[in-house]
Amino acid sequence: MIKMKCFIEKLKFVAKLRKRFDLLKKNFIFAQKLMTMFSEKAFKIFEESIAQYHIADDVYQPFVNPYPSTDLLNHLLYRKNWIDTVQWHYEDIIRDPNIDPVAALDLKRKIDASNQDRTDMVEYIDSYFLDLYKEVKPLPEATINTESPAWAVDRLSILALKIYHMHEEVNRPDATPEHRSKCQEKLNVLLEQKKDLSTALNQLLDDIATGRKYMKVYKQMKMYNDDELNPVLRGSK
Incomplete structure (x- = not known):
């Protein structure tokens, strides 16, 4: 009787292992069909x-x-970076100490709108990935990322x-050698960060x-652009 129980438990264990193996195999085959080296x-x-x-x-150039x-x-990736690039230069312009206050206010509103576009684009990209991986069956011990x-x-x-901009500084002809040297050190760190982030993102997708x-x-529940959530906007209605 005891031997029979042990035998049944072994069969259950083997069946559980086989089920896990089949799931791993199915997910692996699916992963192989997806993009390689996405980053x-x-x-x-x-x-x-x-x-x-x-x-x-x-x-202000057309997109x-x-x-x-x-x-x-x-399509989404190109649009995402274009938004970031335009906003990068908005941030440069608004830091001009001689900027006209009216122009600065207009630019601040453009930055707010750009931030909303940026967040929306992130959510579009996540929606793409959610749809892409909808057939994947998470393992029982699967975890969530931060x-x-x-x-x-x-x-x-x-x-x-x-x-891009640090590379410009490294090669800026009117910069001092000391400035270019410091920027080269910073560029080296950024390139290392690129390698680490790319590896981590590829691993996450895998x-x-x-x-x-x-x-x-x-x-992302942005509150400052919502006239029902921002008390200043709500009060002006």
Whole structure:
């Protein structure tokens, strides 16, 4: 009787292992079909966007997305970085000590609107990933990450801008050797950060694709642009 119970327990254990193996295999096959080295591809798109912006180098230039909406992820990534790039230069302009106060107020409102666009774009990208991984069955011990994939993408986009502008400083002909040397040190740190962040983002997507982690997205509840949540806007109605 005892031997029979032990045998049954072993069968249950083997069945449990087989079920886990089948799930891992299914998720792995799914992951293999997905994008490889996503971060590297995304960063190249960010570089394209930054380079295109700096041809005219004007925050009011028209936006043209070279990626059609049918190429959805690349379309979203390019748009995301363009928003970040324009806002980067808004932030430069508003720090001009001689800026006209009326122009500064107008620019501050543009920055607020840009921040909202940036947040919306992050949520669009997360929605893309949620749909992409909807067939993945999380493992029983799957954990959640501290940030969603799209917020890591957001940081990578900003990092691309930092690298671009720090590289400009390293090569600025009117800068002192000391300035260029300090900027080179900073650039080296940024490039190391790019490597680490890219690796971490690729690993996160692989973990989600194979069921080791699962996505859970909370919408960013921005209050300052909502005339029902911002008391100043509410009072002016």
